[in-house]
Amino acid sequence: MNKKYRKVIIAGNWKMYKTIAEARAFAEEFKKIYQPSDVRVAVCAPYPQLPFLVEAFRGTGIGVGAQNVSEFDKGAHTGEISVDMIADLGAKYCIVGHSERRANNGDTDELVNTKVHALLEKGITPIVCVGESLSERDRDLTMERISYQVKAALYGLTAEQVKKVVIAYEPIWAIGTGRTATDEQAQEVCFNIRENLRAQYGALVSRKVCILYGGSMNAKNCAGLLAQPDIDGGLIGGSRSRTLPRSSAKAAGRSKP
Ligand code: PGA
Numbered sequence: 280m281n282k283k284y285r286k287v288i289i290a291g292n293w294k295m296y297k298t299i300a301e302a303r304a305f306a307e308e309f310k311k312i313y314q315p316s317d318v319r320v321a322v323c324a325p326y327p328q329l330p331f332l333v334e335a336f337r338g339t340g341i342g343v344g345a346q347n348v349s350e351f352d353k354g355a356h357t358g359e360i361s362v363d364m365i366a367d368l369g370a371k372y373c374i375v376g377h378s379e380r381r382a383n384n385g386d387t388d389e390l391v392n393t394k395v396h397a398l399l400e401k402g403i404t405p406i407v408c409v410g411e412s413l414s415e416r417d418r419d420l421t422m423e424r425i426s427y428q429v430k431a432a433l434y435g436l437t438a439e440q441v442k443k444v445v446i447a448y449e450p451i452w453a454i455g456t457g458r459t460a461t462d463e464q465a466q467e468v469c470f471n472i473r474e475n476l477r478a479q480y481g482a483l484v485s486r487k488v489c490i491l492y493g494g495s496m497n498a499k500n501c502a503g504l505l506a507q508p509d510i511d512g513g514l515i516g517g518s519r520s521r522t523l524p525r526s527s528a529k530a531a532g533r534s535k536p
Pocket of ligand 1: 292453455456494495515
């Protein structure tokens with residue numbers, strides 16, 4: 280599969296870390312060492328930090344994203360944040376269906392699909408997370424699980440819309456555990472995702488869709504993972520910047536203080 284049709288994306292998932300002051304310090308440091316390239320860089324931060332980060336990164340090419348969004352467009356939904364609201368803040372990306380939200384906040388495949396539709400309608404790029412549990416992997420159910428999640432997340436989208444979705448393959452057993460999928464394991468699943476997209480939407484669409492790997496990606500393993508033909512970048516959470524090469528560390532941000 281030829282990578283020339285796709286951009287590499289390195290996205291940081293800050294989860295529920297960093298105060299505004301910490302985000303400010305990060306942005307200042309990052310801007311000093313960031314060098315624009317063909318790689319797209321995004322920071323997916325908690326909502327309160329989005330306006331500040333959008334402002335801090337204005338004109339740099341560094342994108343800012345949210346980590347979740349409501350499936351409703353407005354209404355009596357106390358505590359929720361709508362797509363319009365994150366668009367107002369300047370978010371260009373939004374993580375959807377992260378396994379932590381699927382496990383702890385009731386994000387079902389159906390909900391993920393609704394959110395993906397809502398985001399695309401407002402021009403925000405959804406980063407759709409999919410991944411199998413360790414027991415699913417052990418029972419050889421990985422491909423079945425991932426195929427289902429991808430199919431469900433994209434249900435009802437046009438081929439043109441599918442091209443705009445970013446998929447992040449994040450095996451649950453690798454997230455925050457320090458245990459990474461091997462290059463071969465990650466490539467096998469990402470290849471499979473692309474094959475399914477090809478079967479459903481055609482080759483022109485499947486070669487355009489960016490597929491990221493996430494789950495304990497760090498300085499030691501990122502080169503091997505990113506060299507795989509169907510892995511177009513990374514979604515990086517807790518990797519400490521001191522363990523990452525200068526460019527990708529700062530690009531990804533770090534989620535733990
Ligand atoms: P991790 O997290 O890099 O800490 O494993 C990735 C993620 O949760 O997206």
